[in-house]
Amino acid sequence: MLELNLRTTSGDISSFKKIVSDGIIEEKKKIDYALEKTNRIIKGYEEEYKMSSEDFLKRFKKGEIEEDNDTFTWWAELKVSKELEEKLLMVDTIEICQ
Numbered sequence: 884m885l886e887l888n889l890r891t892t893s894g895d896i897s898s899f900k901k902i903v904s905d906g907i908i909e910e911k912k913k914i915d916y917a918l919e920k921t922n923r924i925i926k927g928y929e930e931e932y933k934m935s936s937e938d939f940l941k942r943f944k945k946g947e948i949e950e951d952n953d954t955f956t957w958w959a960e961l962k963v964s965k966e967l968e969e970k971l972l973m974v975d976t977i978e979i980c981q
Contacts, residue, residue, distance in 0.1 A: 896981070904979055911974045918967040921960050928957040936961055 891899040925936055932939070936957070942948045943958055 900979055900981070907974060907977055907979075911971070914967055914971045914974060918964065918971065921964045921967065924960045925957065925964060928953065928960075932957075 889899075889903065893899065928939070929936055931953075934942075939948065939954075939957060940961060943950075943954060948954055
């Protein structure tokens, strides 16, 4: 667990908490949007190549699939998707305490 303490010199704790809360909500929306977009791209590659991303990664890492623009992009989108899912989990577990 990580704990982060924030302070405001304005003395208006309610407004400060709202600003922080709104920022977290906005960040979650951005991550959700980016994750949805990258997952659509990944699904397109899975449909085009008739292969799951899991199978693709195994074969790609073994060198069984040649690296070209499509396969590199598919690999990169999978990496981005994983990173976004990790960020989303982190944002979803933020709790604002007083």
